[in-house]
Amino acid sequence: MTTELETLISSTRVAAIVIIGFAILFSMFGHRRSTTYSLLSFLLLITIFFATRAYLKEFFPFTDKIESFATLSVLIVVCAMIYREKIANKEFTTLLVLAFSSLAATLIFEDKLHYPTAYLRTIWYPLHVPLSFAAYALWFLAGIDALYSTRKLKSIDPALADRPLITELNRNGFILFSFAMLFGGIWGYLAWGAYFMWDSKLLWSVILWLYYGNLLHIDALPRFRHWKVPLYTIGMALILITFIGTGFFTRSIHKF
Amino acid sequence: MLYSLIKLVGHRDLGFILGLVVVFNLAIGSLVMNIYTDLYPPFFPFDLNYFFDPVRIEHSWLYALIITFTLYGINLSACLIESAVELIQSKSQRLHRTAALLIHLALLLTMGAHLVDGFYGQTQHGVISQEGVLIPGIGLVRTEYIENIQHPDGSLKDTKVGLKIERANGEKINQTIAYNEPAIFDNGEWEIIIQSGENKVRGFIIKSDNSGQEISLTTEIAKQVGSGSVTLQGMINTQMGPFAQLTWQAEDGTTETKIIALTTTAGRHSSLTLGQEVFQFKELTYRPMAAVMVRYNPAILLIALALFISTIGLIMLKPVWWRREH
Numbered sequence: 142m143t144t145e146l147e148t149l150i151s152s153t154r155v156a157a158i159v160i161i162g163f164a165i166l167f168s169m170f171g172h173r174r175s176t177t178y179s180l181l182s183f184l185l186l187i188t189i190f191f192a193t194r195a196y197l198k199e200f201f202p203f204t205d206k207i208e209s210f211a212t213l214s215v216l217i218v219v220c221a222m223i224y225r226e227k228i229a230n231k232e233f234t235t236l237l238v239l240a241f242s243s244l245a246a247t248l249i250f251e252d253k254l255h256y257p258t259a260y261l262r263t264i265w266y267p268l269h270v271p272l273s274f275a276a277y278a279l280w281f282l283a284g285i286d287a288l289y290s291t292r293k294l295k296s297i298d299p300a301l302a303d304r305p306l307i308t309e310l311n312r313n314g315f316i317l318f319s320f321a322m323l324f325g326g327i328w329g330y331l332a333w334g335a336y337f338m339w340d341s342k343l344l345w346s347v348i349l350w351l352y353y354g355n356l357l358h359i360d361a362l363p364r365f366r367h368w369k370v371p372l373y374t375i376g377m378a379l380i381l382i383t384f385i386g387t388g389f390f391t392r393s394i395h396k397f
Numbered sequence: 398m399l400y401s402l403i404k405l406v407g408h409r410d411l412g413f414i415l416g417l418v419v420v421f422n423l424a425i426g427s428l429v430m431n432i433y434t435d436l437y438p439p440f441f442p443f444d445l446n447y448f449f450d451p452v453r454i455e456h457s458w459l460y461a462l463i464i465t466f467t468l469y470g471i472n473l474s475a476c477l478i479e480s481a482v483e484l485i486q487s488k489s490q491r492l493h494r495t496a497a498l499l500i501h502l503a504l505l506l507t508m509g510a511h512l513v514d515g516f517y518g519q520t521q522h523g524v525i526s527q528e529g530v531l532i533p534g535i536g537l538v539r540t541e542y543i544e545n546i547q548h549p550d551g552s553l554k555d556t557k558v559g560l561k562i563e564r565a566n567g568e569k570i571n572q573t574i575a576y577n578e579p580a581i582f583d584n585g586e587w588e589i590i591i592q593s594g595e596n597k598v599r600g601f602i603i604k605s606d607n608s609g610q611e612i613s614l615t616t617e618i619a620k621q622v623g624s625g626s627v628t629l630q631g632m633i634n635t636q637m638g639p640f641a642q643l644t645w646q647a648e649d650g651t652t653e654t655k656i657i658a659l660t661t662t663a664g665r666h667s668s669l670t671l672g673q674e675v676f677q678f679k680e681l682t683y684r685p686m687a688a689v690m691v692r693y694n695p696a697i698l699l700i701a702l703a704l705f706i707s708t709i710g711l712i713m714l715k716p717v718w719w720r721r722e723h
Binding site: 255330333336337338340347355 | 409417424426434442550694704714
């Protein structure tokens, strides 16, 4: 039974990767409806993937690298679909490529299902993780929007520096990340007696929160408004360091 | 004059630059901590005294951070006062301004709380047994029982530790702690947090074949049996199972070393002759021992206030955006 379910998990994951690949192709060639259907199929498959893992683990399925990367890919897709009307197709496609990369990265890791450790078994953990990843997705979109606007800024209209969509994405991301930090802090207090410890993941989470919180003010600061696009673009690198860098290249206890 | 000074100190441009400097400083700190692994053990507590005892060149990033955070805090305080005045005077965007004000106030409180916890907080590690441990600030703490709950594959799911606590004021409390469920005292300032718990083998019970008398043996404590005495010297695990070594001292003063298998299925190896009586191994006895961390955080009410204020601020922000967007 378990072996059959494990096969179901791996096959839904591969199918989801393939389907999101098709969604990218459809999006690149402007087949809007086919892209939508592909993404809905992706979400259905990934729901089966997560539900099966949750059943086998008897807990929320956000406790290993594979689940972390898959969660990020889902949240990027959801974010892309929500903001589809407000962004250019190339930005939408770039987001799908990011989601694809995130899900494809799960193939690097050996998928051995483990029960979550005792520390993870709390409601604060599943509240903390998806909210952080949703914020990453929104901030990624803000970064992509900034990145694609750089060419426009050089050639056309300086007023584009305002880019209200970037600020809107940042504000929504900031709210989600703030709640993620609050929930994480409560969990830290209950599990380790501290809402902050000298751990690189925690340190970089504070960095991200301060960085994006600071950027929320930039629209009201005429002297720095021309920094907006470059700073949001740099923000993507900070997210990558927080999400991947601290997990792979530091001694953080947070592997994801 | 004073208000002009506040406006100058709390200038938004300055705050923006200081915010970026703090971010840069934290990033440098993360890098340094990752390089000097001996100085910075992974996941160590937020103890600011550690960085001053002794002062080291490697900790420069932290000293710089305290300065930049202080400047940031001064700027934030001045900015808050200015924003509060603007909020009172202005009639537009009041909800939005109030939300922003609350979030900034929460940030300031959080920074203050970290400073207090960092310099005046304490972390102790220890083991609590049935005999009890006196924990300053909490009282005498004993373990009553330990229950390890496992997943179907044998991995640990949770550990429940029953504690009996006698506070300095004479109050007696029975409390169970588990992972993510610490014992909390004095409005959250003191915590006992589980790190692991185990029922350690303490000794074993032997039972007489004839009289049915039971004797509980514990390491290095002599027990009277008939006219002699028996002392458990130690226990050891072998490939054939666990064994114990005992010393039997007869009435005439002669001593004899005895070995017994600590299992009921080892036939004559699990029996023992003490004087004239034959005893059989009955069962092992256990002592519940819990490794715990005791935390004292004098800033917990401050951080709880910051949590409450920031939550209100964040909730207030969303309807403003929703209204704007639709």
